[in-house]
Amino acid sequence: MKVNTINPSSFNYEFDEKIHNHPKKYYFKGEFGIPFYPCLICFLGITSIFSFFFVYFYNPFHFSSQSIKQFPHQPTNYIKPQYDEENCDLFKGKWVRDENGTQYTTSSCLTIPESKNCFKNGRNDTDFLNWRWKPYDCELPRFDPIKFLQIVGGKKMAFLGDSVARNHMESLLCLLSQVETPVDVYKDSEDRFRKWHFPSSNFTLMTFWSKFLVQAEEIMVNDSGTGSFNLHLDKVNKKWASKLYGLDYLIISDAHWFFRKNYLYNENKLIGCVYCNERNITELGLNYALRIAFRTAMKYINNCKECNKGMVTLVRTFSPAHFENGGWDSGGGCNSTRPRSDEKGKGMEDRWFELEVRKVQVEELVRAREEAGEEGKNKFRCLDVTNAMLMRPDGHPGEFWGNKWMKGYNDCVHWCMPGPIDVWSDFLFAVL
Template sequence: MQGRPDSGFLQWRWKPDRCELPRFDPGTFFEIVRGKTMAFIGDSVARNHVESLLCLLSSEEMPLGIYKDAEDRTRTWYFPHSNFTLMVIWTRFLVLDEERVINGSVTGVFDLHLDKMDKNWASKLPEIDYAILSDAHWFFRKNYLYEKGKNIGCIFCSEPGIKSLDIDSALQMVIKVVLNYINNCKKCRNILTVLRTFSPAHFADGAWDTGGSCNRTHPLGEKEIDLASLDWKIRSIQVEEIKRARTVARRRRKFEVLDVTKAMLMRPDGHPNSYWGNKWMKGYNDCVHWCMPGPIDAWNDFLIALLRRHAFTDFTWS
């Protein structure tokens, strides 16, 4: 909880219409994933999700940390009793990116190459049984998109001769090529690819760098959320691309959606805000990541419900 003094956000739980959502059961989870490898592929919000999962699983079995990179962004844990491997693999955009440098200084502006995957995760794909993908937060900045070396557009720019792209349309291009890459991976296992939908931020009275904060202590009601927002447009595109991927899926490929957006649109009370313990960016609030324990734990309730539908049947092909 990072020192956050209130705890009311722990008492609320997502309840779907017309059904009960069982709480996460680590024993059942380990039974489903025994002998498998699961990788969460994405940015720091993907890491946030993994941290929640680790906390839940550790009540049943403590993992061994067997790998971490120099920046502690890509990590691997092993649960020996269950013979289960859990990874979090850092990537900003899923596709290859190059940050522009001017006079020796980084700019925060990236060139994205749609015909090349980020090798950080793509090189590990053949050893993965469950790939949990997420992407979007790094698109909220000036980024240039390329295909076969040719510029095809830019987000947040108005430059002569360069097509201006909306965030959602640029993200859709990336998701499409990533899912196609996974579908056509010849060395891959019987892989289940799960795309987690967009996890909204809740900055109020400013952006992250202009004094924005998230001070609410109660969730929003269903009628208070905006389903015409960019958050929802991004979610809808992600769902659309998974549906498209299913129509062309090869025999050993399965594609699913982990749909968290609506549930999280209602939880502006669940972020660390000023209680995030950051030593390098003092004065800024965190309304992107989620307190733990907290609303993010529901993502693993959703995840295990999804895995149950595929358990013991979808991974028996030769």
């Protein structure tokens, strides 16, 4: 079986993500001609009963967000996480059967984007939902939306990166919306920067779009985009850098846009390229470009004077694609319906490339912690999802991504909702 790395340059990431509310309407039918007084007596009786319920009980016909303190704590499998990095690695484990079902559905979460709503787009198998992540030496607590909102109450969290970073935010949004309906506060003209607010906990959730983390300009030919970029590796993208003020949590993830022909600059001078195969230009490789981009972003965060002193930055490691029997543009697909069966890393030898990308990200995280010094080293944490997601070729939309402009192409980069991506919020919950 041939496995190819994706070049996502031609994927159309701009999907219609409008939220549709469908309020239920109740219609009461009756027959006229009933004598007036019996009808009046009946009406008064019913009114008395309803008045009693409405005075003494919570309105049974209306659902609204309650404050976190007032919200009744529903039974959960909550286990207070003891995150001991020496004795327990949450990110090393295996997928085990779990028949408890998902914490949200396509009906209970109205914010699922069309492109990740795999069931709406025709996917019929459901077994890929019946698995949970089991670390080898400890337990990973199931995401508890009430306790999560208690932890982040009054704070601001942003996801920074590409459309897979956005995918993570969308998954978290669905999980939290099961206990409180978020308010859609802001969307820019391109739907790249979003902001949601949870009034009862005063929690703000945002997403900052950035293909490369650093400044980049697409190379144009005859006023048409080429899909290649000039990357200024020494300059952060100001669009996200200017929005860090007031943040308490920043979750960074990026990589997929580096899988293309790009030209690399430092101090406005061309220093090399990625996948260009051109004479007189040094091929520096994808990992080099990714490493320096992360280093520049982390350095900016470390030196950010406008940022909250207690802001925590988490790096979510590379989320692998699973194209089989071809690339995205050569008939490749992802038709698995079950996780890969891997025991303590065995069988991962063919995915060394993805593990190298992960290694770069982790090394730059460690560097940032060292540069932060003793007082700031705990401001940098890791959400290491790579190993877990390498085993989940069954979790992508594949052909069920609803893009009518790209029929015949498969999406083996993003993740179905609900689906394996929801474990990322389990990790986030445990680490926080």
